[in-house]
Amino acid sequence: MADTALKADTALKQDPGTLAVGLLAADPAPGSTPGPTAQEIAAIREDFPVLHRTVGGHRLVYLDSAATSQRPRSVLDAETAYSTGCNAAVHRGAHTLAEEATDAYEAARSAAAAFVGLGPDQIVWTRNATEALNLVAGVLSDPLTAQDPHAAPLALRPGDEVVVTEMEHHANLVPWQRACARSGARLRWLPLTDDGRLDLTRLEEIVTPATRVLSFAHVSNVLGTINPVDVLVARARQVGALVVLDACQSVPHLPVDLSALDVDLAVFSAHKMLGPTGLGVLAGKAEILQALPPFLTGGSMVSTVTMETATFQDPPQRFEAGTPPVSQTVALHAAVDYLTALGMDRVAAHDRTLTARALAGLRDLPGIRVLGPVQAVDRVGAVSVVVDGVHPHDVGQVLDASGIAVRVGHHCAQPVHRRYGATASTRASLYVYSTPDEVDAFLDALSGVRAYFKKA
């Protein structure tokens, strides 16, 4: 599967020096790699079949990639090729198909690991990132963890503290609420500044020697803010806290090296990075994964089972109970290859350019408030807005009438909306196939919304 041909490959592997720096690269951060040219983006779009459909007679303008990204043909083809040419249970069976399936499954693990700077044994497949976070929070608050000689130092106990931030997705908040309720630990959080960033003025007061876990979003799914992992990790090391990184919105959009970031555990999601649904990743330091007891139990994760007890395999198998989503891992492998061929530096540059264009356009629209940083600095292209006097559901409906797909609602992050005085918002989110024209179409449609509801 690794050698699946990419249509855009040829164009993208040209010497960057010979590429015309077109309108797409109008606003790169100083010293950064330029993004793809307009011609390259056109070639990329050819790889995504769904982008050629229409909605209500309009060309689809897909601006909801932070919720789920679209899949290129190579990803769809890889999954089909596996399903039609192999499809067998992994890690068992002596037949050819089973061996090929196991090879494909483990090759995908190696590819995903390399993509984030880790080794294959540091990648655990889960059903989604939410399950990965529940795994971590669940195991740390399991009474059995406190009794396990290897894991006991990581176990949450009464008097311990877990720190998150006010900008978390519910998936990195609710599991910790439950973990604290189970273990008697206390949940605390870092507040936010008015301009949509972590307020670190009280960092030392909130992350203290009582803090056992510091779990936070690398990038906010509502604000787009890129959080300073280095600062937070440094503080966690001072106090001896375990660092858990929710990388769902960073791994798809930025070059992410989890080894260099020095986080203990991280999670991300296949379907936000051109891959399939039904597959998440828990990544971690080998010694941390080795110390953690299992979460879900059953087949595939045990060594010896008697009627009374069981022993467990080493990571990552220890955390992969039951039949895994094999064809999805094969598809993610193709997605990782696709993003690698594009180059994550260039993906990030493209994101930055379009984000700057969106933010500049929004500045000129009356009655529109951006949630999050208003400059394309340390933020990605998830741009959430509140339209004065018009509910996000109504905004989304008006945009849909022009074929523009955006996200409306609270985006599974109610506290951050409450922090900025909103119940819900309208979010446009960008990816490798997004174009300046699409950003402009969004701005244009948005500019007519208040007039439609006679609020302007």
Place this chain on the structure above:
Amino acid sequence: MSLDQLYQQVILDHDRERHGCGLRPAPEGTADAESHQVNPLCGDQVTLRVAVRQTPDGPVVQDVSWAGEGCSISQASLSVLYDLVVGRPVPEAEELLGAFRTMIRSRGTVEPDEEVLGDAVAFVGVSRHANRVKCAMLGWAAFEDALHRADAGPVPATAAPVPLTAVPVPVTADPVPATADRGEDR
């Protein structure tokens, strides 16, 4: 379906005017109850109070008042509800409620009866948008819940008053349609 078929003028007008908006005490001699409903998709909510007066001809919806936040569909729906049910006998209000729910859930297959539904026929376009059904039903689900509890407890002059605030209950009247957005699953 065009945007204007969904957002009929009646809806846009009621969204601005919001009849019955602002919670107020129940008139004397009525039994009242309150219902708080939340749309988990977007966090929109409404608190709605119904006052029922027992008359020789049976119970009558004496007053409805509400406070909430939400989209134009949900706010206009509450405003139209107010216009249609205040002053009506309870059985008629219940019939209206049933007709409204049938129309909204019909996925566009029901031709609404304007004789029964009055201005509420303007919401017919909502039935074609599965993820907006809950918006239109939010206020009506609150009305149904509060009405049942207010009507169940007519207050004789000497009896203890019915508690003003009922326990908040989730919207159970309208389960999330299969196509609706439940959040950002990852």
